[in-house]
Amino acid sequence: MDNAIYVGLSRQMVLRRELDLIANNVANADTVGFKVESLMARAEPGAPAANDGAPRPVKFVIDGGVARDFGQGGLFSTGSDLDLGVEGDGFFEIVTDDGPRYTRDGRFRLDELGRITNQAGQPVAGDGGGEIVINPEDGKVTIAADGAISQGENLLGRVAVVRFDDLSALEKTGDNLLRNTSNLQPEPAPDVRVRQGMLESSNVKPILEITRLIEVTRAYESITKMMESSADLSRRAVERMGRAN
Numbered sequence: 353m354d355n356a357i358y359v360g361l362s363r364q365m366v367l368r369r370e371l372d373l374i375a376n377n378v379a380n381a382d383t384v385g386f387k388v389e390s391l392m393a394r395a396e397p398g399a400p401a402a403n404d405g406a407p408r409p410v411k412f413v414i415d416g417g418v419a420r421d422f423g424q425g426g427l428f429s430t431g432s433d434l435d436l437g438v439e440g441d442g443f444f445e446i447v448t449d450d451g452p453r454y455t456r457d458g459r460f461r462l463d464e465l466g467r468i469t470n471q472a473g474q475p476v477a478g479d480g481g482g483e484i485v486i487n488p489e490d491g492k493v494t495i496a497a498d499g500a501i502s503q504g505e506n507l508l509g510r511v512a513v514v515r516f517d518d519l520s521a522l523e524k525t526g527d528n529l530l531r532n533t534s535n536l537q538p539e540p541a542p543d544v545r546v547r548q549g550m551l552e553s554s555n556v557k558p559i560l561e562i563t564r565l566i567e568v569t570r571a572y573e574s575i576t577k578m579m580e581s582s583a584d585l586s587r588r589a590v591e592r593m594g595r596a597n
Contacts, residue, residue, distance in 0.1 A: 355410050360579040362412040366393050367572045369415055374568065377561045385425065385438075385456030385528060386554035388561075392416035422519050425456075425555040427547055433493045434460040434468065437552045440544030442513040445477035446470055446529060452477065453529040454514070454522065454538070456552055462486060468501075468511075472527055478509040479540075495548040511546060514538035 370391040380386040394416040397409035427437045436458035438444070443454035453474075460476055463469050468476045468484045475483040479499075486493055490503045499511035516522060521534035532538065 356582040357579050359410060359412055360575045360582070362414070363575050364572060364579075366391065366413050366415050367568050367575070370568050371565070371572075373418065374561055374565045377556050378558060378565070381554055381556040381558050381561075383457075383528065383554050384459055384551050386556065387423075387425075387456070388421045388554070388556045390419050390421070392419050420519070420522075421555060423555050425552045427550045427552055429550050431549055433495070433549065434462065435549055435551050436460060436495060436511065437547040437550035438513065438544060439547055440541065442515050442541035442544035443530070443538075445481075445512045445514055445538070447475040447477050447481070447483065448529075450525075451531070452481075453525060453531055455529050457528040458551055462488065470527075477512040479512050481512070482509075484509045484511065495546060497545045497547070498542070499546045513541045513544050513546060515541040515544065 370393075373389050373391055377388050392415075394414050395411040396414040397411055422441065424439070427439065436444070438456055438458065443456060444458060446453045446455055455470070457470065459471050460468050461471070463473055466485045466487055468486065470476065478484045478501075484501060486501070486503070486508060490506070492503065494502050495511065496502070499513055501508045501510060516532070516536070516538055518534065518536060521532055521536060522530040523533045525531050
């Protein structure tokens, strides 16, 4: 009976992790550029807990990592000249002290030096990796679909938009940023469109996530009942053995 309990416990641990991910998806349903996440579970052989006739090895449920859906979120208008939405499979590049980071969150602004930055004050990279500096006194800022930034007739630079052949190389680092964990370098994304005055909403579907939440909760409760029944059978078996002796 111990094996059934241990297998059930392994499944419960994975379900709890899945509940955390679903709750995080729901909490970020209104976060700009957020991408929905789901848990990948797999079976892993392990030694049985006791010699009770169980197959060898016993298969336990293991957390196989997090899958992230990078599908396009809807674009909505804000009217702000420095709000940028990405249409396509590209990412903005952000300059940080820990190296380049990547995001779909285009809520940009100007700092006291005139640099275009994200909400945390980190510069947005232009083509070639340099910072983009704007003088607000030179007039309205126009950002074209290819990322070109201009004021009047003056071309000031271009917002860097890059893509990755392998999106699994991207890992969350907080503040809606991703880092490249591979040796593969990002490539320019010339076919991706930049939309000025717009932002990308998250691709979370709240109704779907609530449905998943209910399903996972019911699965957790079902396994709890199974484990309780297994423990009860073990207890009664021990009691019978005691009476026989």
